[in-house]
Amino acid sequence: MAKVEIYTKDWCGYCARAKALLGSKGVAFEEYDITLGGPKREEMLERAPGRTSVPQIFIDGSHVGGSDDLSALNREGKLDALLGL
Numbered sequence: 889m890a891k892v893e894i895y896t897k898d899w900c901g902y903c904a905r906a907k908a909l910l911g912s913k914g915v916a917f918e919e920y921d922i923t924l925g926g927p928k929r930e931e932m933l934e935r936a937p938g939r940t941s942v943p944q945i946f947i948d949g950s951h952v953g954g955s956d957d958l959s960a961l962n963r964e965g966k967l968d969a970l971l972g973l
Contacts, residue, residue, distance in 0.1 A: 890972045892917035893946040895932040902955035903943045909958060915971055947971065 892910060894917050896903035910917050922929040922942065936944045936951050945952050947970050952958060961967040 889915065890948045890970060892971070893920065894918070895920045895922050895928065895942055895944045897921065897923045897942045900942055902941075906943045906945060906955040906958050909955075909962060913968070913971060913973060915973075 892915055894903070894906060894910075896907070896919055898921065907917070907919070920928040920932070922932060932942075932944050933940065935946065939951075939954070941954060943954055945954065945958055952961065952970070958967065961970065
């Protein structure tokens, strides 16, 4: 199964939606809460240049985008293959 990382903030509806989609597929993910900023926020900005919103999602180290991008991959039938399902 693929390694999934997701940068989130508290009270973020898009973050909740992305985590729910991953959860519905039984996918474990590593979550980095950047609500208060800090080094993980800086890491996200380096890994996803030009993206300041959350969530930012990475699958096996590749940036796939945010919640809408994740949902689009799922609708197109491409997400399962990326996740190794």
